[in-house]
Amino acid sequence: MTDGEKLKIGWFSFSCCEDNTIVMTEIMNDHWADWKKKFDFRHARVLQSKNSMDEFDISFIEGAIASPEQEEKLKDIRSRSKKLVAVGACAVIGLPAGQRNAFTDAQKEAIEFLVARFGALPKVLKVADVVTVDAEVPGCPMDPANFLKVLGSVAAELGVK
Amino acid sequence: MDGITKIEGNAGLSLHVEEGKVTDVKFKTLEYKRFFTEAMKGKAIVAIPQHLARICGTCSNAHLMCSIEACEDALGIEPTAQTKALRALTMHGLMIRDHALHLYLFSLPDIYGKDAFLDFDENVEAEHQLLHDGFDMKAAGNFLATLVAGRSVHAMYPTIGGFLKFPDAQGIAEAIKKLESVRPAALRLIDIFRNAPFHFDRKTQFMALVPNGNYGYLNGTIMTSRGEHYQKAEFRTHLEHVVLPYSQASAYVYGNEGYMVGALARLNLAKDKLHPKTRESLGELLTLFPSTDIFYNNLAQAVEILHSIDESMDILRTSKFVPEPVVKAPNREATGVGVVEAPRGTLYHKISVGADGLVKEGEVVVPTGQNQVNIERDIATLVQGLLPDTPKEKIELEIEKLIRAYDPCMSCAAHFLKVDWDSA
Numbered sequence: 093m094t095d096g097e098k099l100k101i102g103w104f105s106f107s108c109c110e111d112n113t114i115v116m117t118e119i120m121n122d123h124w125a126d127w128k129k130k131f132d133f134r135h136a137r138v139l140q141s142k143n144s145m146d147e148f149d150i151s152f153i154e155g156a157i158a159s160p161e162q163e164e165k166l167k168d169i170r171s172r173s174k175k176l177v178a179v180g181a182c183a184v185i186g187l188p189a190g191q192r193n194a195f196t197d198a199q200k201e202a203i204e205f206l207v208a209r210f211g212a213l214p215k216v217l218k219v220a221d222v223v224t225v226d227a228e229v230p231g232c233p234m235d236p237a238n239f240l241k242v243l244g245s246v247a248a249e250l251g252v253k
Numbered sequence: 254m255d256g257i258t259k260i261e262g263n264a265g266l267s268l269h270v271e272e273g274k275v276t277d278v279k280f281k282t283l284e285y286k287r288f289f290t291e292a293m294k295g296k297a298i299v300a301i302p303q304h305l306a307r308i309c310g311t312c313s314n315a316h317l318m319c320s321i322e323a324c325e326d327a328l329g330i331e332p333t334a335q336t337k338a339l340r341a342l343t344m345h346g347l348m349i350r351d352h353a354l355h356l357y358l359f360s361l362p363d364i365y366g367k368d369a370f371l372d373f374d375e376n377v378e379a380e381h382q383l384l385h386d387g388f389d390m391k392a393a394g395n396f397l398a399t400l401v402a403g404r405s406v407h408a409m410y411p412t413i414g415g416f417l418k419f420p421d422a423q424g425i426a427e428a429i430k431k432l433e434s435v436r437p438a439a440l441r442l443i444d445i446f447r448n449a450p451f452h453f454d455r456k457t458q459f460m461a462l463v464p465n466g467n468y469g470y471l472n473g474t475i476m477t478s479r480g481e482h483y484q485k486a487e488f489r490t491h492l493e494h495v496v497l498p499y500s501q502a503s504a505y506v507y508g509n510e511g512y513m514v515g516a517l518a519r520l521n522l523a524k525d526k527l528h529p530k531t532r533e534s535l536g537e538l539l540t541l542f543p544s545t546d547i548f549y550n551n552l553a554q555a556v557e558i559l560h561s562i563d564e565s566m567d568i569l570r571t572s573k574f575v576p577e578p579v580v581k582a583p584n585r586e587a588t589g590v591g592v593v594e595a596p597r598g599t600l601y602h603k604i605s606v607g608a609d610g611l612v613k614e615g616e617v618v619v620p621t622g623q624n625q626v627n628i629e630r631d632i633a634t635l636v637q638g639l640l641p642d643t644p645k646e647k648i649e650l651e652i653e654k655l656i657r658a659y660d661p662c663m664s665c666a667a668h669f670l671k672v673d674w675d676s677a
Contacts, residue, residue: 107284107285107287108310109307109308109309109310109313110309110310110311111307111311111313111406111407112310113310114310114354114405114406115406117354117358117391118350118391118392118395118405118406120388121389121391121392121395122388124371124384124388125375128371128375133369133371138358139358139369139371140368140369140371140372141368141369142368158285159285162285188287188289188292188307189285189287191288191289191292192287192288192291192292195288195291195292196295199288199291199292199294202291203286203288203291206286207286210285210286212285232307232407233310233404233407
């Protein structure tokens with residue numbers, strides 16, 4: 093990347109409570125002026141209506157993968173991203189969004205019709221079950237300092253300070 | 254079974270238009286179910302508040318407060334006066350942060366004809382001011398919640414019976430300073446939403462938890478615009494659950510009709526209880542309420558930010574917080590109910606526990622489920638009024654603005670609405 097070129101950022105949420113999205117918007121309280129200069133948010137539904145699915149320098153993925161459509165979408169994002177970062181517990185370990193994976197037989201039976209009605213996957217997946225993950229920011233929600241550290245090191249790998 | 258999932262997130266809308274008439278509207282929550290209420294079963298009661306907080310990121314602290322209240326109700330625990338004050342502060346921090354996110358980042362771009370809040374131009378004085386106001390306001394709410402509850406999202410300090418950590422003098426002084434510094438921004442925000450050009454008025458019922466004392470979000474009686482009163486334990490006798498086969502969420506009606514919950518409902522029912530300083534600053538603006546103009550929900554949120562600033566500063570200045578032990582009670586077989594006003598409206602939690610302290614079952618009724626019927630009805634009316642001459646893109650934008658006024662959830666508000674048009 094050349095100096096002055098903005099990093100193309102994608103922010104995507106799958107099955108989760110979107111706590112990391114909130115934390116990201118809170119981190120922005122102190123960093124918005126800098127991010128406005130350095131980042132080109134290509135896709136971030138929380139921030140804007142006009143979103144593009146072209147290419148990303150860094151894609152951040154929050155949430156677990158609960159359906160075949162989400163699986164396909166994640167693979168598509170991966171194919172368009174130089175770096176892909178999983179943020180938050182649901183993306184990194186698949187929980188708590190995937191808590192139904194560990195349900196008892198009785199619990200599974202109770203929810204079966206709802207899983208079927210909406211065509212959800214039989215087992216909820218973490219992000220690394222579907223695509224290669226370049227970096228992770230664990231936590232429920234993610235820790236802001238750790239997010240900034242990982243963001244800095246991934247940007248550095250792309251030649252951006 | 255009630256399908257409880259987080260409501261913020263992925264939503265869609267399908268519209269059926271037949272010979273120029275809107276015949277069907279379906280507002281759908283597309284977020285996949287995560288089965289929080291099913292997963293409660295068999296868990297120890299002590300783990301439940303943190304478990305249920307994970308339903309929703311942005312209002313996690315409201316779920317936390319509501320679940321703690323339900324658990325304490327089941328166990329027969331009466332929190333101390335200090336705990337009540339700290340919980341009130343937790344909610345004020347949440348309201349300031351969450352309403353600011355909605356108003357600055359989601360709603361203001363509509364008023365200024367921008368796509369994103371970050372597109373506001375720093376070289377234009379008014380936009381420069383708003384950028385700073387927005388992030389400073391969010392930061393003040395975030396600071397207050399972090400000081401009192403440990404985090405503004407999935408807070409760690411509040412627990413059944415009390416708090417695990419207490420704010421220190423330095424943090425309190427810093428919080429007061431930050432709140433004081435954003436008060437003028439709250440007044441500017443109120444002014445903007447008072448003069449905003451969007452209106453959508455129609456008759457509807459509203460419902461909120463109205464406090465006995467000062468305007469607040471944690472205690473009181475459930476009141477309706479019809480003048481009826483309910484105690485929290487009665488909530489499932491007055492709300493009727495409606496299954497929506499097309500949506501991952503549930504809807505509720507009251508007396509066979511839709512109703513609305515949220516900031517507008519609260520202000521309509523309890524404006525006289527606002528902080529005296531807030532009322533003084535607002536002056537005749539309060540005569541706009543009660544209102545059934547859904548766009549005044551934004552104005553009501555801005556008013557609540559001001560109230561939460563004034564009320565928090567009062568509590569912080571007049572309270573002395575000292576470490577105190579968590580109130581405990583032995584396990585018993587019981588059912589408990591919690592009800593709070595989350596940023597988007599009345600939130601109910603119900604829990605049944607056994608004598609062994611393990612959860613038998615639980616239920617959660619979220620605000621957006623209660624607004625669902627009204628949202629669909631309003632969209633139908635709005636679209637009918639715009640047909641047949643308005644271009645689809647313009648109609649979609651108008652629908653999005655209307656939905657955003659309801660502030661149904663993070664991602665819905667965040668402009669990603671996908672409309673499936675079905676014209677016969």
